[in-house]
Amino acid sequence: MGKVIxxxxxxxxGSHTAVELAAAGHVPVLVDDLRNSEAAVLDGLAKLIxxxxxxxxxxxxxxxxxxxxxRAEGPVxxxxxxxxxxxxxxxxxxxxxxYANNVGSLVAxxxxxxxxxxxxxxxxxxxxxxxxxxxxxxxxxAPDHNALSPYGATKVxxxxxxxxxxxxxxxWRVVLLRYFNPIGAHPSAGIGELPLxxxxxxxxxxxxxxxxxxxxxxxxxxxxxTPDGSCVRDYIHVVDLAQAHVKALAWAEARTEATCExxxxxxxxxxxxxxxxxxxxxxxxxxxPHLLGPRxxxxxxxxxxxxxxxxxxxGWKASRTLHDALADAWRWQQTLADRDxx
Numbered sequence: 001m002g003k004v005i006x007x008x009x010x011x012x013x014g015s016h017t018a019v020e021l022a023a024a025g026h027v028p029v030l031v032d033d034l035r036n037s038e039a040a041v042l043d044g045l046a047k048l049i050x051x052x053x054x055x056x057x058x059x060x061x062x063x064x065x066x067x068x069x070x071r072a073e074g075p076v077x078x079x080x081x082x083x084x085x086x087x088x089x090x091x092x093x094x095x096x097x098x099y100a101n102n103v104g105s106l107v108a109x110x111x112x113x114x115x116x117x118x119x120x121x122x123x124x125x126x127x128x129x130x131x132x133x134x135x136x137x138x139x140x141x142a143p144d145h146n147a148l149s150p151y152g153a154t155k156v157x158x159x160x161x162x163x164x165x166x167x168x169x170x171x172w173r174v175v176l177l178r179y180f181n182p183i184g185a186h187p188s189a190g191i192g193e194l195p196l197x198x199x200x201x202x203x204x205x206x207x208x209x210x211x212x213x214x215x216x217x218x219x220x221x222x223x224x225x226t227p228d229g230s231c232v233r234d235y236i237h238v239v240d241l242a243q244a245h246v247k248a249l250a251w252a253e254a255r256t257e258a259t260c261e262x263x264x265x266x267x268x269x270x271x272x273x274x275x276x277x278x279x280x281x282x283x284x285x286x287x288x289p290h291l292l293g294p295r296x297x298x299x300x301x302x303x304x305x306x307x308x309x310x311x312x313x314x315g316w317k318a319s320r321t322l323h324d325a326l327a328d329a330w331r332w333q334q335t336l337a338d339r340d341x342x
Contacts, residue, residue, distance in 0.1 A: 008082030078120035128152030149298035180234035180266035184325030185332035192332030234304035266305035
């Protein structure tokens, strides 16, 4: 097992995947411009992996800079591509930023991979490609052209680009992983979600409220056609998600024919925003101040996935509970507070 390029490797899911890749015997090489992450994550990775991973500070839309990374690190066995902007609301406000970065970085990466004869890729996609599915839990065979935000549309485009590439060149082995909602942190509290500025995602914002760093959480929408009126999502522990990437990479490497296969990564169960709030209150032992607000542009009422295909083909299944994820997220938030005080 050799080197694996991890774009966005200093980010939330990328850093957890680097740990799991190293545990499986790979050598993760991180590529990240640190626009949405911090170099300090390398300290946590060093403790978990046993050595400080290599980080190339590169914008993945820069084809020449990526080429230099592949030249410096070759030979490379495969790539896990996370690098992307990911906030649904921001994508509605600034769609050009999302199309330029998310689509542009994928095209540049594929060109460089082709130049260096590296044709094994695990692609970070999203359940947002489904929009609001006609049936739940949603399977991989559901239409993937109903994305309700520019962010979701970039993932639809990314998948289409990869399918077209594999159809044109039988040397490629590609896995498309459609995530549901990753939350939590490494159980060691050595790494976790580290949003810069105001968090866009529910759990890091809520843990900051619980820690007293923010006044209150706003729940966006309480009149959806769901059991309690708030949005329902499939929350998956980030470590479960990271381990799925290692399984997907191994499966892709073992293929002897052109491959472009899609898998849902979720728990198969939906939880509402209000359930998450109550769950975090149980974990922290304190009330979570919150306001009920209007719907947010780009959100769908309810989505959770059918992960059975990943179980049957990749041998992967989420094993950690919502409580596990919230407990680990809260432990990580407390670690951050201790670090800031120190």
